[in-house]
Amino acid sequence: MIYRALMTLTVMVAAGLGLSPAAAQTPPNTVALQPSPAIPGVIAAGTMPEVVIKGLTSSDDSFWLPNVGLIFSESQANRIVRLDEHDQPVTFIGGLLNPLGMVFTAQGELVSIQTRPGFMGPRVVWPKGHERIIADNYQGKPFGRPNDIVANSKGGLYFTDPPAHRVYYVPPGGAIMLADEGINAPNGLQLSHDEKTLYVNNTQGINMYAFDVRPDGRLANRRVFAPYVGRDVSRAPTEPPISRADGMVTDNDGRIYALTDSGIEVFSPAGQHLGAIPVWCITRRCQNLGFGGPDKRTLYVSGGGTLLRIPMLAQGFLGRAK
Secondary structure (H helix, E strand, O other): OHHHHHHHHHHHHHHHOOOOHHHHOOOOOOOOOOOOOOEOOOEOOOOOOEEEEOOOOOOEEEEEEOOOEEEEEEHHHOEEEEEOOOOOEEEEEOOOOOEEEEEEOOOOOEEEEEOOOOOOEEEEEEOOOOOEEOOOOEOOEOOOOOOOEEEOOOOOEEEEEHHHOEEEEEOOOOOOEEEEOOOOOEEEEEEOOOOOEEEEEEOOOOEEEEEEEOOOOOEEEEEEEEEOOOOOOOOOOOOOOOOOOOOEEEEOOOOEEEEEOOEEEEEOOOOOEEEEEOOOEOOEOOOEEEEEOOOOOEEEEEEOOEEEEEEOOOOEOOOOOO
């Protein structure tokens, strides 16, 4: 009876303020999902994100694993999750150490970044029997907290370490090397289709950077590839602006997609800003994204224990899993 009275009062107050009951009951720190504007060749006008999963302890780095399906990290639960045929989260790999970014190599191995102190770094976690540590230190010193990772066709791995301001490269069968330490907080990263360019986000800045990739995998010619429009509006006007740029992905036409505080910002292969798809992962900014589905025309977006699904006109890059 008390509950009904409270609900009636809520509806009356909402009506008096010109709000719907649903709007009046929206929990704090949440944002309603919005339709996307049209971006030619990318997404149709009015397309809405679908909430597939919410309420997990965390979610990050969703992408389509061949012959398995959609997977993503649930770092706080120490597992990699698979989305089953009923859109339910099931454990794909458990017993991990706060996993974050991951990548599926051309050699058929799933490499996952572990972030628990004392165990930080990339390691092979699947298939069973192939598990091994790839790197757990640089020159005898532990990593700050590695974040995202991408692989080239030879099996070389690039990964970021935002607290250390570094990008590392591990050549196939070789020792880890420092690739760059000139970006304030390198986070998401992605290779061009021909693997001659590496793109890196700066979470604590407003630009996407590009590097030339040398034949031995080393990086050269760091430059601003494109500025972001997304801004962290919680910062004081006297503070330098930041975009909080995070995960990145590329489509089959070479466009680049990156998560920032404005949603998913989309760029042409030449760096032209094509538009932004508004997304929000229920309680926080989304963290990572990847194309999935049998034809890779669905964009899966993860963050804050939420998984979103967006039907796309664009098709994800068919040359690699991520």
